[in-house]
Amino acid sequence: MNTVFFIAAGVAVISTLLVICHSNAVHALLYLIISFSAVAVIFYLMGAPFVAALEVIIYAGAIIVLFLFVVMMLNLGPVATAQEKAWLQPRMWIGPSILGAILLALTVSLLWRGAPTAAGGAEVGPRQVGAALFGVYLLAVQLAALLMLAGLVGASHLRRRELLPESETKTELLP
Amino acid sequence: MTTLPMEYGLTLAMVLFALGLVGVLVRRNLIFMLVSVEIMLNAAGLAFVTAGMRWGQPDGQIMFLFILTMAAAEVAVGLAIIVRLFRQENTIDADATSKMRG
Structure with a gap:
């Protein structure tokens, strides 16, 4: 492994x-x-x-x-x-x-100061992740949805205004 | 299933993070700077998942999901800004943004 x-x-x-x-x-x-x-x-x-x-x-x-x-x-x-x-x-x-x-070098030397600890002994599958995601972290999921909406609105706003004058030149570039 | 030391995963995460940091500092191309930020975010997610697996809890994976969401939104907005800058200045040099006003 x-x-x-x-x-x-x-x-x-x-x-x-x-x-x-x-x-x-x-x-x-x-x-x-x-x-x-x-x-x-x-x-x-x-x-x-x-x-x-x-x-x-x-x-x-x-x-x-x-x-x-x-x-x-x-x-x-x-x-x-x-x-x-x-x-x-x-x-x-x-x-x-x-x-x-x-x-x-600083972070790695700090990390390796103690004895190594084991990780990944047991598998944490999708069932447990989903249960915690829609249980304890439900509010954070809604906040993530708001973040995605903000990203969508921002991206579409940035692309919106230049589309009108550029549309003729864009079609000329196509073969 | 044999266990993997937590330090291995965290060390790999730090190496990837340092590589992304050097990429942000060195490159002047805005697309490459955004790619390097993606590398750093991915390294942070790797650290979260490794620390979550140390305790056998799903919380680290959930934080990775939120990092993923944030990275997707950031890439969408960042690439839109890059496309707009390219249409205006006809370059994706990071120094071109110093001419912006307002």
């Missing part, structure tokens, strides 16, 4: 590294799908199959598809890739990498 965890964790870390290093947006998003899938494997290993399914369906499915739609709608092309390569000089990585490494 530990072997599976280490393989999945390695895949997740390497694909995430490729996401933040890649200059082509579509390729980076495809690597992000692999990263999310590896995290889903880890969720399954820990005994949380419901969350693993949600990770694949919503993160690797819906959210990445939304990103891909926007990247393809903006139609950036090879010019943007060249510009990304020009922006990503090696010396730009020095400062953020040092800061991130300091943060990581």
Whole structure:
């Protein structure tokens, strides 16, 4: 089980590294799908199959598809890739990498100070999650619904006004 | 089912979070910055689920569901803002937003 965890964790870390290093947006998003899938494997290993399914369906499915739609709608092309390569000089990585490494070293050293404790002994399935979600956390579910409504209204408001003058030019772009 | 130490999951969550943080700091492309924020949110969700499984309770998974909801709403609004900025400025450079007024 530990072997599976280490393989999945390695895949997740390497694909995430490729996401933040890649200059082509579509390729980076495809690597992000692999990263999310590896995290889903880890969720399954820990005994949380419901969350693993949600990770694949919503993160690797819906959210990445939304990103891909926007990247393809903006139609950036090879010019943007060249510009990304020009922006990503090696010396730009020095400062953020040092800061991130300091943060990581501090938290990991704090975490590994005591003896390791076991986790994921028993599986917590969808039945228990659903019972708690619509029992104790019912108010939070309604608040989440309000948040989604706010997101919907905000997104539609931001897209609304420019649609009228842009509609002619948009149809010309289609083959 | 053998048990997995909690520290493994939390360490992976911290590594992913640090990678997302470096991504936000390094990239100037707004789409990549949003992607890096997604990586950080996913790492936070991984930490929540790991801590929930430590006690064998469903609460961590429920917090992951709320993080998922928040990430979806954030991506919808963020991508709408990016599309609007691209229509106005014809770029998705993060520095272009410094010219905004009001």
